[in-house]
Amino acid sequence: MSDSNKKNKKAVKSEYQVISSDALATTGMVIRNTGSCFVVLTEEGKEISCRIKGNFRLKGIRTTNPVAVGDRVKVSVNPDGSAYITHIEARRNYIIRRASNLSKEASILAANVGQACLVVTLSHPSTSTTFIDRFLATAEAYSVPVTIIINKVDLLDCGEAQSEDAGFGEDADGSSADPAASLIDGDFTEHELLDAVTYLYESIGYRVLHVSAKSGDGMDGLRDILAGKISLIAGNSGVGKSTLINRLIPGLGLKTANISDVHDTGMHTTTFSEMFPLPGGGWIIDTPGVRGFGTIEFDPHEVSHFFPEIFSISKDCRYGDCTHTHEPQCAVLAALEEQRIARSRYNSYLSILADAEPDKYRKPY
Numbered sequence: 001m002s003d004s005n006k007k008n009k010k011a012v013k014s015e016y017q018v019i020s021s022d023a024l025a026t027t028g029m030v031i032r033n034t035g036s037c038f039v040v041l042t043e044e045g046k047e048i049s050c051r052i053k054g055n056f057r058l059k060g061i062r063t064t065n066p067v068a069v070g071d072r073v074k075v076s077v078n079p080d081g082s083a084y085i086t087h088i089e090a091r092r093n094y095i096i097r098r099a100s101n102l103s104k105e106a107s108i109l110a111a112n113v114g115q116a117c118l119v120v121t122l123s124h125p126s127t128s129t130t131f132i133d134r135f136l137a138t139a140e141a142y143s144v145p146v147t148i149i150i151n152k153v154d155l156l157d158c159g160e161a162q163s164e165d166a167g168f169g170e171d172a173d174g175s176s177a178d179p180a181a182s183l184i185d186g187d188f189t190e191h192e193l194l195d196a197v198t199y200l201y202e203s204i205g206y207r208v209l210h211v212s213a214k215s216g217d218g219m220d221g222l223r224d225i226l227a228g229k230i231s232l233i234a235g236n237s238g239v240g241k242s243t244l245i246n247r248l249i250p251g252l253g254l255k256t257a258n259i260s261d262v263h264d265t266g267m268h269t270t271t272f273s274e275m276f277p278l279p280g281g282g283w284i285i286d287t288p289g290v291r292g293f294g295t296i297e298f299d300p301h302e303v304s305h306f307f308p309e310i311f312s313i314s315k316d317c318r319y320g321d322c323t324h325t326h327e328p329q330c331a332v333l334a335a336l337e338e339q340r341i342a343r344s345r346y347n348s349y350l351s352i353l354a355d356a357e358p359d360k361y362r363k364p365y
Contacts, residue, residue, distance in 0.1 A: 019053060019084055023076040029112075030071045030085075031275040038067050038085060040075055050075055053084040068094060068108040069273040069285050070230060093142045095232060098296050098355075106296045110232045110273060110285045115145045117226070119235035119244060121152045122193055127236055129197075133307075133348030134293040135234065136206070140306035141298065144232075147207045147225055150197065151240045154212040156190040200342055204309050213244040223248065230275075230283045237289030245286055249276055254286070300356040304332070307349055309341055323353070 028048070032039035040048045052067060053076070067073065067085060074087040094111040118135050120127035132148065139146045198208045207225075211218035225231075226248070233241050242254040273287045301321060304310045310332055314322065318329035327333075335341045 019076045020078045023078045026075050028075060030067055030069050030073060033065060033069055033272040035272055040073060048075060048083045050083040050085045053086050064105055064107045068111040069275050070111040070113055093144050095138060095144060096296060097293050109234060109287050113144060113232045114229035116232040116234060117147050117149050119149045119151050119233060119239045119241050121239045123190060124152060124155055125238045127239060129344040130348050130351060131293050133345055134295055137306035137352060138295055147209060148201055150208060150210050151213055151244060153210045154215050156194055213240045213247050219247060226278060226282050226284060228281045232285045234287050235289060245284060295352050295355045298352060298356055300353055303349060303352050307345060310349060
């Protein structure tokens with residue numbers, strides 16, 4: 001055996017000798033990911049900074065963070081104070097996204113959540129309906145209830161007419177995002193757009209709240225749905241997640257940033273996911289802002305299952321394995337033509353089907 005191979009073997013061996021024979025075992029919940037380590041809150045109420053022992057995998061998927069905030073874990077604490085996560089308990093659910101547009105790696109936003117709150121804005125910046133739908137479909141796939149939080153309603157102009165493509169551009173995955181404003185013919189005000197977006201998602205079955213983190217409007221309703229639950233807070237950069245959380249938890253003081261004047265986009269202020277206790281009970285998980293939401297693990301024949309209105313209508317399709325793209329006597333295509341399904345939702349469905357194409361993403365090295 002060469003000297004280099006001996007060194008490599010020794011290094012690998014030492015990696016698995018980090019736990020002392022007299023280490024103390026405990027269990028807890030991961031409440032913070034700092035990038036270099038994970039902070040675990042033990043059942044005794046103590047926070048322990050831990051590293052990972054071994055090599056964790058999630059269903060064989062290559063993930064950038066094999067341990068996620070919200071995970072229940074087993075920890076071994078050495079006499080010198082060093083600690084290692086040795087086991088991840090089975091997850092009740094999780095929210096996962098593709099790490100980047102050209103990668104097969106995935107990023108787990110959070111695990112074992114009671115609900116997700118997707119924070120969106122209709123201006124400064126505008127959230128594309130494609131992003132919203134991709135998040136909703138992923139949450140449906142993993143049985144995570146979602147409430148859509150439309151923030152910055154104080155910035156909406158109730159009088160100025162907008163064009164139908166105002167504020168909605170191409171999502172980061174390259175898919176064109178039809179505006180929900182297409183529900184309205186001709187010019188419309190930003191408040192009419194708010195009504196249209198609200199109607200679109202409420203008609204499907206999602207709860208939609210209107211809030212202003214800046215003024216405090218609507219915050220009591222948000223507090224009510226968060227009470228006593230572990231809630232993931234997610235959304236694009238710049239939609240006001242940190243400001244929202246600062247209002248929910250007085251004195252927390254999360255860093256916030258101004259919106260770019262040039263691109264009308266947000267700048268990242270949250271680097272890693274972190275869990276915070278809510279006054280009166282419950283937890284919220286703050287996650288880094290993202291631009292696009294790449295899907296992963298979806299079987300092309302099951303994508304329609306995660307769009308409730310499409311799935312409901314698909315039972316009337318002629319073929320049981322209908323993809324709702326070209327087949328004759330497709331009930332979904334007929335409903336689309338009759339405007340019983342929103343064009344924006346159908347386009348989002350097609351974009352997720354495209355994610356499943358084998359050559360869309362680069363293979364990891």
